[in-house]
Amino acid sequence: METIYKIIRGPATLRARMGLVISLLILVTTIVVTIALAAQTAQTQITNQKRLVNGLVSLVEPTVKHMLTRGDTSELNNYMNRFITDPAIAGVRITTASGIELYEHVGQQESPSWITYLLTQTRFDRESIKKDIIHAGKVVGRIEVGLSHKPLNDSISTIVINGALVCTVLVIISLLLVYSLLARFTAPLKQLARIAREVSRGNWSPEIKLIDSGSREIQELNQAFRDGSAAMLHYIHSLEETRELLEFSENKLRTLINGMHEILFELDTEGTICFLNPVWKRLTGVSVENTLGRPFREFLTEQDIIKLFSEKFLSQLSVKNREICISTDNGDPIWVTLEASAQYDADGNFTGVIGTLGDITESVELNKLLSKYQDELYNMSVTDPLTGLYNRRHFDTRLEVILSEQLLRKQSVCLMLIDLDGFKFINDTYGHPFGDQVLKTTANTIKHFLGDDGYLARLAGDEFAVILKNKDI
Known part of the structure; x- marks a missing residue:
């Protein structure tokens, strides 16, 4: 069946396949019918041959018996030759009871054809009719007539040839009908196939x-x-x-x-950088190509932030407006505002991290400079530029605070006011630079004796004030 299926699938067109199928059906049907007719004809032919031979034997038996009983068989050849002209008889042999051959005629021999042998399922060269000649209850002789194969071969050959002719005619007629009918059927299909090819080309x-x-x-x-x-x-x-x-x-x-001013980055599930926008190169000076594939932790400087971006905590990452410092390959620190969060797909699987880095380096540097200037301005506002001691403004504020604290604690406070005698004479005699040096020396001397226990301030000119906690004069 598989072989037949391959044969049918062989042709490429529908008409060829249909023609092949119908031809195979007609061929198989014709072969079956031819074989059936040939088999029936063979059996009929054999039966007729046997009937004819039996009739011949019955016809010559009385005469042959008479000749055998008289012992005169001289006319036997002439007598028998008149009856053996039928082509159904292959040969005749007459013998006595003891097996002595009295007459033998061998006609034209013809072997059974292969199809005759297949259809009749026997060997006709061994098929013969034998009959004993009996006289007075004794066997006096035997007649043996062999059947000829020629009539049977001729009949079967005629049927086979006629079957082949009929099969050929039917196949030709069926192919013409199939091709004419399918031509009308396949023409629309060809048109649809052409349209389908146009569609496949993009039209x-x-x-x-x-x-x-x-x-x-x-x-x-x-x-x-x-x-x-x-x-x-x-x-x-x-x-x-x-x-x-x-x-x-x-x-x-x-x-x-x-066009963003912030760095947009994306990390995979292991914390490796897989996307950066061009702002990265503008801020860090490192190309995006040389950065992709590197762990994001390499650019972090703070240990707590590095820990957040480790694989262990990456899937729970959520950072909002966190000021951090990142380092670049050239070693320059960059201050940024970090915002990052873990990302998940529809099934709840962790897919990575997306975040931004906003550059605040200038703002941080400006704040540091501003803080420095503020500290300097504050120091200038509360200290004496000559001696470096606190001035009158700071003293008044500090005195009020210390008095309040000590009263609450019920502890003593000692306040000393100090001035230099004859300081005007020193200025007038030796000059103001010398007087300034005297003031500095005086301030350092008092500061040395007080140590860390007291508070010292210059009130004005040569006047100083000392505040001591928990001290008596």
């Missing part, structure tokens, strides 16, 4: 006309193809519009990402 709007076919199935197929083509064309137009919108959105998103 989504070929003209599909209604096919004038007598087959309702073909018309339904044509209509379905038209409807499907129209739906496909509409779908393609929708896809084109969607593609244009996606391209527009993609370009817009790319423009927004490239």
